Amino acid sequence: MERSGSGGVFCRRIETWSFRKRTSTTPWSTGSSRPMEGLGKSTAFLASGIAAWASWNPSRPSRYVCHKPLPPCRRAWGIFVVCISLRSQLGWAKLQETMAEQQSAGFVSLALKWRPQTFAAVVGQEHVTTTLRNAVRLGRIHQAYLFCGPRGVGKTTTARVLARALNCQQVTQEGEPCNQCPPCREILQGRSLDVLEIDGASNNSVEDVRRLRESAKFPPSSGRYKLYIIDEVHMLSLSAFNALLKILEEPPAHMVFVLATTEPQKVPATVISRCQRFDFRRLSLEQITAHLCFVAEQEGVRLPVDAAYMLAKKAEGSLRDALSLLDQAIAFCGTEIPPDALTQMLHVVDTDTLFRTTAALRQRDLRGILELVQGIVNRGYDLQEFIEALIEHLRHLVAVCATGSVQFLDFPHDIARQYAAEAQLFRLPDLMNWLTLAHATQQAMRFSPHPRIRLEVGLIQMALLENAAEFGELLQLLYRLEQRGGIDPIAPTVSEATAPYTVTGGRAPHRTPEPAHAEAAPEQLLQELLGQDPMLRTLLQTGVLQVLPVGDVLLLRTQQSYVKDILQQRLPQLQAEMRSRLGSTAPVVQLELSTAESPRSSPGNLERLEERLQTLLGAQKVPSTTVKGRSSL
Ligand SMILES: [Zn+2]
Structure with missing residues (x-):
């Protein structure tokens, strides 16, 4: 129904009505304001006005026949009302049109209502839309496109926007369709002959594709391009794919194919190779949340961010699902959607x-x-x-x-x-x-x-669970206790420079109690220097590499020959570094490839340590926080 010229619509409606009434037994020109069946009071009143006008106007069309003349005052009143209605075009028709629009708007789902009409409006697929926009702008249109990606992320929507952009009469500078010109409107209303949407799931036989091939030969009826959008293309049978391949190989110049699929791995490679492939991304929670908040605001719905987040999370990266959930939430809660209500509706933990x-x-x-x-x-x-x-x-x-x-x-x-x-x-x-x-x-x-x-x-x-103490901390504590209480010294060397959960060095040779830092200084320095390299740091932390002071020599011990090779190259540099920091007191650093089991991993040593921790600190064994424990997660 056209918006303009509602007066014409008005007349047409009245005429239609008059024809209908004349076939019935009741004469319509009684002039009564009694509501007639199926019509409102105001219509009946207007009808009486027309009846009056018809009986008064000598050049009236032959079908406006009155059976009964009206009294003059009623006739004048009727004419007045009809004139006012026609002039102001307020018309009942226009009113009805608005009402119908409002009514139908209530039934349109949000996913349909907020379906993007331009490339720029497609959420989160800039890598696709920018390319397509440029292709439209520069006129470099490929014969076939393959849109892959999960459901509800904008594949079909983008295909439709592309269809409009290709046939639009006033493409914008950015390569967007105007959505106003006749081809755009035709495609928007789904009555364009040049854009065909085919559901691959139900038209998957070779016969369907053959029919498609036949119709593809004919040029577009009004636009520049004929566009076939095949949704769920992976559902086509193998022979159908082969039939499709034929036309993809040598397509007519006016043909553009858009194949959309959620499972590109099921599409034969021969088909994929003839298409420009675009991978649509799953949308991030942040993108969906932001879009839901935007839509809710436009719809006049109060949707807090955490509620929007819950909907987005449930939608699992699909914008269409998210909008459907919002629809459901509005139906459930009204215009105010609190997170509590959503937890009930979605059955999720807030x-x-x-x-x-x-x-x-x-x-x-x-x-x-x-x-x-x-x-x-x-x-x-x-x-x-x-x-x-x-x-x-x-x-x-x-x-x-x-x-x-x-x-x-x-x-x-x-x-x-x-x-x-x-x-x-x-x-x-x-x-x-x-x-x-x-x-x-x-x-x-x-x-x-x-x-x-x-x-x-x-x-x-x-x-x-007791607060977890880092292993290094515990050992330090143990060492301090030893200093104070004369417990059997174990004297492990704890590096503060290295990361938590690590103990470097094994059991040091038995020494009389002495200030730890005096002995540990060169050793710690060496560990620090090694720790500057991420790989060596990891080797130290995992115990593959050990730093052991043996007399005046610092021993770098490892069981792995590749570690030795790495260190061999770094050794001169390390030695020079040590000398520059410590001067003449710098110990000699030596490499040792040990074949024996390292003291750190010897079970006896660990058991003793554990035992000691239990007796001294009342410590309990908790799930491991060592590197090994972390990797198990
Ligand atoms: Zn247009």
């Missing part, structure tokens, strides 16, 4: 619960933990989902703690800031231990007939 859990663990609030679990059960959450969410949450905290930044979190800014603040309260070794226990709990819950009990036990274990 970040608030996770933060409360880690706070309870930190404070060793056992009562709080049990209440939390009860709350989770009462709200009907899946406990497996909860423990998975907790593991992910701990991983985020570990990432922030380990790097001191939030760059490894795929979060909206607000939530990332919350993680950054929370991570300040934890120590990395504790988080690592919790993570290990959480993993163990998850495994145990999977096979347990009582997952709730397993979860509670796991959480309590995590809460009661």
Whole structure:
């Protein structure tokens, strides 16, 4: 229906109505304002006006026949109303059109309503849209495009925008379609003969492709290009692919194919090689969250960032899914969407619960933990989902703690800031231990007939876990105790320059107690120098390389010949460095390829150390925080 000339529409409607009424038994020209069947009061009134006008106008069309003359006052009144209606064009038709628009707008899903109409509006696929825009701008159109990527990231949408851009009469400077000219409008309304969307899943036979080939021969009806969009192209049968290959090899100049698929590996290589391939990316949580917030704002819906984040997370990188979920959320909550309601609707664990859990663990609030679990059960959450969410949450905290930044979190800014603040309260070794226990709990819950009990036990274990002390710290403490209490000296050398969890050097030769730093200084310096190289630092940390003072000589001992080769090259430089720092007192550094088992890994030594730690500090064995423990995660 055209917006302009609603007066014409008005007349047409009235005429239609008059024809209809004349076939019925009731004469329409009674002039009564009684509502007639199927029509509103105002229509009936207007009809009476037309009837009056028709009976008064001598040049009236023959079909406006009155059966009964109207009294003059009613006739005048009717004419007046009709004139006013026609002049102001306020028309009932226009009103109805608006109403119909509003009504239909209510039924359009957000995913359809907010479907991008230009390349620039496609979210998160700049690498594709920029290329296509430039191709349109420069007129370098390939004969076939292959759009790959997960569902709901904009493949078909981009194909449609491309279709408009190719046939648009007023392409913008940037290569965007105008969406106003007749071809654009035709494609938008889905009645263009030049753009054909084919569902590969249901038209997958060779006959379908042959028909397509036949129709492809004919030039476009109005635009410059004929564009075939084949969705889910991987569903085509092999013979259909072969038939398609024929036309892809020698396509008519006016043909452009867009093949869209979620599974490019199922498309034969011969087809792929004839296409320009574009890989659509899964959208990041941040992109989806930002888009949801934008759409919600435009729709007049209050959607807090954490609620948007929850929807985005559930959508798993698909913008269409996210918008469908937003639709559902609006239906569920109305124009105000609180995160609480979403947890009910989506059945996901909100970040608030996770933060409360880690706070309870930190404070060793056992009562709080049990209440939390009860709350989770009462709200009907899946406990497996909860423990998975907790593991992910701990991983985020570990990432922030380990790097001191939030760059490894795929979060909206607000939530990332919350993680950054929370991570300040934890120590990395504790988080690592919790993570290990959480993993163990998850495994145990999977096979347990009582997952709730397993979860509670796991959480309590995590809460009661002693604060993890770094191995180096413990050894230092041990050494200090030895100095004070005359316990059997073990005198391991602890390097502060190296990273946590490391003990370098093995058991040193028996020495009388003496200031540690006087002896350890050259050794520490050498370790520092070695530690400047990331690879050597790792070798030191993992015990592959050891620094041992033997008399006046510093021994670099290793069991690996490749390590020896590396060190052989560096040795002169190291020696020079040592001499420049320590002067004439610098010890000689020597290399030794040892075939014997290293003292560090000898079980006896470790056992003795463990025993001593247990007796001295009342220490308990916790999941390992050593390098070995970390790599198991
Ligand atoms: Zn256009």
